[in-house]
Amino acid sequence: MGLSARPADTPARADTAGSGESWVATRLDFLVNWGRAGSLWPMPFGTACCAIEFMATAASRFDLARFGMERMSFSPRQADVLICAGRVPFKLAPVLRRIWQQMPQPKWCISMGACASSGGMFDNYAVVQGIDTIIPVDVYVPGCPPRPEGLLYGILMLQEKVKRERMSDTSLRNEMDPDPKSGLYIPPAAIDELSEPFGNSVHQTRSGL
Amino acid sequence: MSAPFSVVLPGSAAPGPAPATPRHLPNRGGPANPSADALRARFEGGITRVEVIWGETNVYVDRALLFDVVQWLHDDASQRYDYLSDVTAVEYRDPEQPLEVVWHLRSLPYRRFLRVKVELPKDGTTLLEVPSVWSVYKGADWLERECYDMFGIRFVGHPDLRRILMWEQYHEGYPLRKDFPLRGRFGRAEQLRQALAANPEARYSMEELTVAQAFEDLPEAMRARLQTGERTGE
Numbered sequence: 001m002g003l004s005a006r007p008a009d010t011p012a013r014a015d016t017a018g019s020g021e022s023w024v025a026t027r028l029d030f031l032v033n034w035g036r037a038g039s040l041w042p043m044p045f046g047t048a049c050c051a052i053e054f055m056a057t058a059a060s061r062f063d064l065a066r067f068g069m070e071r072m073s074f075s076p077r078q079a080d081v082l083i084c085a086g087r088v089p090f091k092l093a094p095v096l097r098r099i100w101q102q103m104p105q106p107k108w109c110i111s112m113g114a115c116a117s118s119g120g121m122f123d124n125y126a127v128v129q130g131i132d133t134i135i136p137v138d139v140y141v142p143g144c145p146p147r148p149e150g151l152l153y154g155i156l157m158l159q160e161k162v163k164r165e166r167m168s169d170t171s172l173r174n175e176m177d178p179d180p181k182s183g184l185y186i187p188p189a190a191i192d193e194l195s196e197p198f199g200n201s202v203h204q205t206r207s208g209l
Numbered sequence: 210m211s212a213p214f215s216v217v218l219p220g221s222a223a224p225g226p227a228p229a230t231p232r233h234l235p236n237r238g239g240p241a242n243p244s245a246d247a248l249r250a251r252f253e254g255g256i257t258r259v260e261v262i263w264g265e266t267n268v269y270v271d272r273a274l275l276f277d278v279v280q281w282l283h284d285d286a287s288q289r290y291d292y293l294s295d296v297t298a299v300e301y302r303d304p305e306q307p308l309e310v311v312w313h314l315r316s317l318p319y320r321r322f323l324r325v326k327v328e329l330p331k332d333g334t335t336l337l338e339v340p341s342v343w344s345v346y347k348g349a350d351w352l353e354r355e356c357y358d359m360f361g362i363r364f365v366g367h368p369d370l371r372r373i374l375m376w377e378q379y380h381e382g383y384p385l386r387k388d389f390p391l392r393g394r395f396g397r398a399e400q401l402r403q404a405l406a407a408n409p410e411a412r413y414s415m416e417e418l419t420v421a422q423a424f425e426d427l428p429e430a431m432r433a434r435l436q437t438g439e440r441t442g443e
Contacts, residue, residue, distance in 0.1 A: 090404035091376050097405060125384055125393035125400075126375075133401055183405045188398030195397035 029166050036080070036106065037159040038068040043079030043103065045096065048086030050113035050145040057148035067155055076102040081158065082135070085145075087115035088128045100135040105173050108162070110154055111137045114144045119195070129195040133186055136176050217291060222318030234264040242266035244288055244316075244323050252278060257328070267324045275327050276340040276366075282314060282323070283345050290314040290323065293342065296352035298360040300387050304331060310339050310362055329362075341366035359385040376407045 042064075046054055058064045058072065073079035076099045088096055100109070111131055114120035117140045119129035131137060138161060141154035165172050182188050220228070238261055245259045245266050255274035260267040270278050282290040295313040307328040314323045329335050341364035343349045353364040354373040361383035364370055371377055375384070381394045393400055424432065 090400060091374075091407075091409075093401065093404040094407055094409060124391050125381065125389070128401065128404075129397055133397075134405070182398065183402055184398065188396075188402070191398040191401065192396045197392070 025168065026166075030163075032167065033163045033165055037162040040067070040069050040080045040108070040155075040158070040162070041071050041073040041078060042069050042081045042083045042110075043073050043076050043099070044083055044085065045099065046083075046085040047088060047092065048113075048115065050085035050116065053145045053148055054083060054085045054112065054151065057151045062148040062152065064152075064155075067152070067159065069155065076100075077104065079103050080107055082107065082109045083112055083151075084109065084116045084131050085112040087120065087122055088131055088134070089126045090128055091126075093128055093134050096131065097134050105175060106165075108138045108158055109135055110139045110141060110151075110158060112141045112151060112154070113146055114142060117142065120144060123197060129191075133184060133191050136185055217289075217317050219317045220320045222289060223320060228320055231264055237262055239264055242321055242323050244268075244282065244290075244321060247285075247287065248278065248282075251281060265322060265324060267326055269326050269328060272327045272329070272339055275325070276342065276345075278325065279312065279314070279342045280345050282316075282325075288316060288321075289318045290316045290321070292317055293346040293348055293352070296342075296349055296356050298356050298362055298385075300360065300385070302387060304387075307331060308337070308360070308362075310356070312342065336363075337361055338363045338365050340364070341370075343367050359383055361386065376404070376409070378403065378407055 044051065044054060056062060058070075064070060069081075076082070080103075082100060082103060084096065100107075109131075111117045115122060115127070116131050117137075119127050121144075123129070128134060139154045139158045141150050143150050146154075176185060178185050179187075184191065186194075241259055241261045242265075245256075245268055248268060249256050249259070252270075252274055255271045255278065257269040257271060259269070268278075279290075282288045292315040293312065294315050295311070297311050297313075299309040299311060301308075307330040310327045310329065312325040314325060315321070316323070327339055329337055329339070337360075339362060341349065341353055343353065343364070343366065350368070351373060353367050354370060356362055357364060357367075357370055358372040358374050372379060381400075382389050384393075395403070424435070427435070
């Protein structure tokens with residue numbers, strides 16, 4: 001942290017060397033990204049037990065404030081990171097989508113826990129099989145629920161991602177629009193294929209009779 | 210309208226020793242709830258059969274008489290079942306067995322618990338319809354909506370019978386029925402598309418959540434307190 005140099009393995013200069021960006025632009029990128037990564041305001045979207053771990057992460061023992069995230073933004077309009085902690089039923093899908101659309105750019109999303117990332121053990125009629133089918137996700141944190149260390153690691157990874165962004169790459173700031181026909185970010189065929197039962201759930205009876 | 214708010218102490222109508230946790234209950238049999246005999250004397254053929262399972266009494270009632278039975282249990286001075294704790298339904302895996310609608314009734318004055326059941330045969334000719342007890346117990350409103358949502362049982366006489374857990378445009382079926390696939394009938398993408406197309410704000414409004422309409426039903430003392438702006442319990 002701080003204004004120290006990037007880690008040696010980060011190709012900070014190598015990927016910008018050929019793009020014609022000036023030294024000033026890359027330094028300004030560094031400063032802006034440093035500022036953004038160090039002051040991410042999370043929007044907690046806690047629906048289940050993952051939210052309890054999220055609260056533990058924010059509390060004094062693990063202290064999310066060390067990473068500039070002490071200010072929970074309960075309004076999406078002042079938030080930078082949507083942290084979806086817990087399972088999302090289909091009835092909540094339009095609500096989550098609306099909250100994501102209300103957040104201003106630049107914005108990121110962390111999918112915390114197995115249920116938010118893939119539906120987890122709830123492979124049933126009521127639960128969304130991964131929130132990446134509703135909104136774009138930057139970091140997935142595995143676990144059921146993840147330990148606070150896991151969430152902190154995910155947040156650090158997100159900070160790394162933020163630090164690698166460049167102002168000259170405007171595509172990062174474009175609001176992703178869902179496909180107008182299906183209303184989804186991912187092609188419906190891909191969602192169907194990804195949500196196919198696997199592992200033990202293959203053996204569950206489909207009709208019960 | 211003072212009668213609904215008169216205080217009833219549990220066991221006040223049947224004074225006796227304090228209730229203790231019963232031990233060594235038989236699976237089947239044992240002393241039945243006295244209300245079962247009273248129901249038999251009152252409704253005779255309307256009571257199909259009475260079972261005692263784990264010390265709790267199940268009364269199977271003819272569907273046509275269900276409303277009268279529940280109202281009598283609620284109103285009669287010797288019963289006074291003043292608390293409806295649940296309305297639900299049971300469907301068995303065996304397609305021969307009928308679908309059951311269950312009412313859990315509790316009498317606070319007499320310290321009694323009674324389970325009333327109505328059987329709806331799954332022969333394809335019986336409509337899944339039972340009378341609503343909403344006019345007796347206002348608390349049945351959401352319980353019956355949930356039962357309708359999950360099992361598709363229509364409660365005739367319910368003031369506002371629509372889905373409560375699933376969204377209102379949901380038309381995959383009734384999730385707790387045995388013929389309902391665990392993952393739903395549609396593909397995941399189609400389910401998502403329909404869920405995202407639902408606009409929750411179009412139907413639900415803050416007016417629906419207000420308690421202002423319930424103000425008139427409050428007891429006089431409470432209304433006076435609220436009108437002066439006094440707060441209690443803080």
